[in-house]
Amino acid sequence: xxxxxxxxxxxxxxxxxxxxxxxxxxxxxxxxxxxxxxxxxxxxxxxxxxxxxxxxxxxxxxxxxxxxxxxxxxxxxxxxxxxxxxxxxxxxxxxxxxxxxxxxxxx
Amino acid sequence: xxxxxxxxxxxxxxxxxxxxxxxxxxxxxxxxxxxxxxxxxxxxxxxxxxxxxxxxxxxxxxxxxxxxxxxxxxxxxxxxxxxxxxxxxxxxxxxxxxxxxxxxxxxxxxxxxxxxxxxxxxxxxxxxxxxxx
Amino acid sequence: xxxxxxxxxxxxxxxxxxxxxxxxxxxxxxxxxxxxxxxxxxxxxxxxxxxxxxxxxxxxxxxxxxxxxxxxxxxxxxxxxxxxxxxxxxxxxxxxxxxxxxxxxxxxxxxxxxxxxxxxxxxxxxxx
Numbered sequence: 299x300x301x302x303x304x305x306x307x308x309x310x311x312x313x314x315x316x317x318x319x320x321x322x323x324x325x326x327x328x329x330x331x332x333x334x335x336x337x338x339x340x341x342x343x344x345x346x347x348x349x350x351x352x353x354x355x356x357x358x359x360x361x362x363x364x365x366x367x368x369x370x371x372x373x374x375x376x377x378x379x380x381x382x383x384x385x386x387x388x389x390x391x392x393x394x395x396x397x398x399x400x401x402x403x404x405x
Numbered sequence: 406x407x408x409x410x411x412x413x414x415x416x417x418x419x420x421x422x423x424x425x426x427x428x429x430x431x432x433x434x435x436x437x438x439x440x441x442x443x444x445x446x447x448x449x450x451x452x453x454x455x456x457x458x459x460x461x462x463x464x465x466x467x468x469x470x471x472x473x474x475x476x477x478x479x480x481x482x483x484x485x486x487x488x489x490x491x492x493x494x495x496x497x498x499x500x501x502x503x504x505x506x507x508x509x510x511x512x513x514x515x516x517x518x519x520x521x522x523x524x525x526x527x528x529x530x531x532x533x534x535x536x537x538x
Numbered sequence: 539x540x541x542x543x544x545x546x547x548x549x550x551x552x553x554x555x556x557x558x559x560x561x562x563x564x565x566x567x568x569x570x571x572x573x574x575x576x577x578x579x580x581x582x583x584x585x586x587x588x589x590x591x592x593x594x595x596x597x598x599x600x601x602x603x604x605x606x607x608x609x610x611x612x613x614x615x616x617x618x619x620x621x622x623x624x625x626x627x628x629x630x631x632x633x634x635x636x637x638x639x640x641x642x643x644x645x646x647x648x649x650x651x652x653x654x655x656x657x658x659x660x661x662x663x664x665x666x
Contacts, residue, residue: 300440303622310642337634338625343618343641418560425558425592443592443623447631450594454561498632512595512631 299335306344313381314339317374319350329364336368345369345384349377410468415482421453424465431469431478437538445478445536448516451509452482452532460484460530470535477518477537488526496522542567544574550582550651551575552644556589564600571604575611582651583608586644588619598633605638614654615639618647 306314316332318324324332336346349371351359359366371377382388411431413424428449432442449465456463463484470479489495498511514520519535540563545552551574553567571583583604587593593601605615618641620628628635639654641647 299626300622303625306642307622310646312642312646334626334629337629338622341625341628341635341640342620342622343643343646418562422558422560429591440623440626443621443627444630447592447594447627450592450596451631454594454596509595512633515630515632516627 299331299338302335303338303342306339306342312344313384314344314346315374315377315381316346316348317350317377318348318355319352319374321350321355322352324355324358326362326364329359329362329366333364333366333368347371347377347380349374408468408470408472410466412464412466414462414464415453415456415484416462418457421450421457424453424467425450427467428478428480431467432536435469435471435476435478435538437477437536441536441538444516445480445534448513448534448536449480451513452480452534455509455532456482456484456486456530460486462486463529475537477535479519479533479535482532482534483529485529488528488530489522489524490526492522492524541570544570546574546578546580549578549580549655550584550648551578551580552584552586554586554589558591559597561596564597568600568604568607572607572611575608575613581613581655582648583613583615584644584647584651585615585617586619586647587617587624588621588643590621590624593620593624593628595631595633598628598631598635602635602637609637614651614658616641616647616650618642618644 302314305311316335332348339346347369350373351370369380371380379389411427413427414420415424425446428446429442432445437445453465456465461484463482463486466481468479470477496510496514513534517534518537519533521533522530524530542553542555542559542563551571553571574580575583585601585604601617608615616639620640639650641650
């Protein structure tokens with residue numbers, strides 16, 4: 299938790315993505331720790347997005363009755379896209395340049 | 406093996422600030438991390454304010470402990486106030502008899518590794534807080 | 539008695555807390571801020587707490603109160619620069635300050651006040 303919060307300060311990061319794809323199970327303690335991290339980041343002025351929640355984890359969270367009041371996305375890519383939107387940026391093809399491969403299909 | 410103790414009065418709001426400062430010095434002195442320092446200073450601030458507001462003032466002994474197997478700070482707050490009739494109720498979050506948020510006792514306990522409270526109605530309250538490495 | 543200085547910057551009030559405040563000083567800041575808000579007709583309050591090493595439940599309550607009072611006086615409050623250790627401790631204490639808006643630093647805080655005030659002004663116009 300401290301490492302993430304310190305990194306938010308060091309990078310002046312408005313958004314932090316917490317990807318838990320590699321986390322096989324979540325118990326009450328881990329879920330609470332996650333939520334405390336999100337709350338602490340908010341107090342510092344940063345938003346968190348949680349990505350990569352496995353189906354079992356979603357079930358556990360609901361069964362434990364924990365309310366996960368934070369933005370969640372299926373994948374890291376979705377989370378990254380939302381994060382860019384939050385800071386007013388986006389990724390896309392430039393209109394003036396031919397889109398590699400996709401140009402013909404697009405007409 | 407070493408311990409050093411400093412006893413401070415808690416008679417005014419300025420004394421509460423002084424308690425925070427001495428706890429910070431002791432906690433940093435024994436090498437507690439910044440987060441652990443912040444937690445014990447905050448807990449000390451909560452209890453010192455309780456001692457002042459509800460206990461009618463008192464004193465605190467602030468002790469830095471460096472002895473096997475543990476290193477950290479231990480604080481003992483004493484007052485000769487009215488005492489707490491129902492400790493269990495007083496420890497509960499959102500319970501307050503004053504104007505506070507009612508997070509003082511329960512909140513302070515969560516910030517410590519050791520916490521104990523003894524109170525006798527009519528003769529006062531003693532609270533021990535400690536944060537170990 | 540000592541006072542925490544309040545600076546006026548356009549239609550905002552700025553406060554930087556640089557000392558470990560005792561309770562009466564924090565109460566005085568709350569009084570001074572609400573008085574200045576009315577006097578200057580300010581739309582925003584920015585409170586920089588980057589120098590604060592702890593925020594306990596009393597100080598947390600003062601921050602919450604200032605935000606609520608400012609809201610009644612039609613101003614938005616943003617608290618900036620809370621240290622990680624302070625944030626962790628507040629969450630552990632059970633104080634998540636839901637009524638207080640936050641930003642990482644003064645610059646972001648001013649941006650947040652600006653965009654919030656501008657959005658409110660725009661919606662006021664819509665209502666007419």
